Amino acid sequence: MGTGLIAGILPRINEADGCVVAGVASRDRDRARAFSEKHGVDPAGACTYEELVERDDIDAVYVAIPNHLHVEWCERLLEAGKHVLCEKPLALSAAEAERACDAAERAGRVLAEGFMFMHHAQTDRLAEIARAGETPGSIIGNLLMIEADRCADLRHGPTVNTRFSHAMQGGAMSDLGCYPLAIASWITGRHAVSGRGVARITKPLAGETRGVDGSMAFAVELEGGVLVSGVCSIESDEPRAVFRLIGTWGEVSTGWAWSPDPERAEVRWRRYAAHPQGEGEGVIAVEHAGDKIVNQFARFAAAVRGEMPPAPDHGWMIGHARTMELVYESAGMAW
Structure with missing residues (x-):
């Protein structure tokens, strides 16, 4: 989900055990199609964010969109029954991280933050x-x-x-x-x-x-x-x-x-x-x-299959967001 620079790691996702890239989502379907063709993914799987939420052929989503959209779309994807690996940072405050983690717990789906x-x-x-x-x-x-x-x-x-x-x-x-x-x-x-x-x-x-x-x-x-x-x-x-x-x-x-x-x-x-x-x-x-990227996606897939716990867990993600929040508050910054 997303076609920015970090999403350029897409070809290596397919190298991870248990992972197959089935589609690319962007705000614009044509952009998703072009990105798919560039990286060797079937362009028939290209879709918009909204369409991705509704698809029933997707088990998990790698969220690689701008930071301010992370929690909103993680929550929507989890509620739609999809497992989510979110690119860092998941959130810039403990409350927002808790919101995403709560959505994962309600849905019974895996949520992990992408620190490779x-x-x-x-x-x-x-x-x-x-x-x-x-x-x-x-x-x-x-x-x-x-x-x-x-x-x-x-x-x-x-x-x-x-x-x-x-x-x-x-x-x-x-x-x-x-x-x-x-x-x-x-x-x-x-x-x-x-x-x-x-x-x-x-x-x-x-x-x-x-x-x-x-x-x-x-x-x-x-x-x-x-x-x-x-x-x-x-x-x-x-x-x-x-x-x-x-x-x-x-x-x-x-x-x-x-x-x-x-x-x-x-x-x-x-x-x-x-x-x-x-x-x-x-x-x-x-x-x-x-490769840390391949390793990360293999671990995430194993967590989705229930073979091992996700890394990091919810407590760590919330604690990390709180650390950044403390630093931001001291520096006089707010979002």
Whole structure:
């Protein structure tokens, strides 16, 4: 559902076990047909959003439309009996996330949020390191803080009117900053208890009265006192991707935590002098873990078949939305 840039992953959906793309939906049927032909999908399955809701030959829908439409259409699709994988962010407030999750529970259908990093073995390894504490074999000891930045220059190209639109819930946090916050919560298994943000607000797009967070600095405290800090930006001249776990005994880092390589992902580690084994450094290689996109859709299909629980679950999705809400409120932003 949707024909934007992220929907370009469509060919890889067919590579996932249990997944077959049966159609493409757009606001305009002709656009859906053209997108289908471009990506090797039978154009006979092209339809509008409204038509998709009514179709009885569709089991599940990947929702890849602008942020402000996510909850509304997730709710409608779920009520129509379809399982839903929604592109991130599902919602920018806990109340809206709860609304979508409640619809899934009423319908007895699967609803999951699309953070692809969750479906790669590098993330599993980071979670093991983050949760090990000061136990034998631990690299970093007790986790103290997480540093996470994600910045890019998105001021040009076909997505400007979406990414920089307040009406469409664009901005740095919803586009890029949600990744650092999400992975911090996911690998620690902890939700935020407080959060702060400072934003540089962009000039409103033509026809709108409010801008978005072109850049945002954030600081979040997770349960147990773990601190998460970083910056995100969609107006940075230089791309920046940083992810570092800092503990009592050492630290680990990777430059691309949210998009690890399918063949070989690397996590660099460094032990401090306080470590029981003394100082040291090295690399952990995670090899042949597969394509995170294919892995995500395979996991979602397995959840639909009832073979395993969806990832993430409703509690996590609501908690993540609440974290972003805390940061937005502190920065004086509202949707």
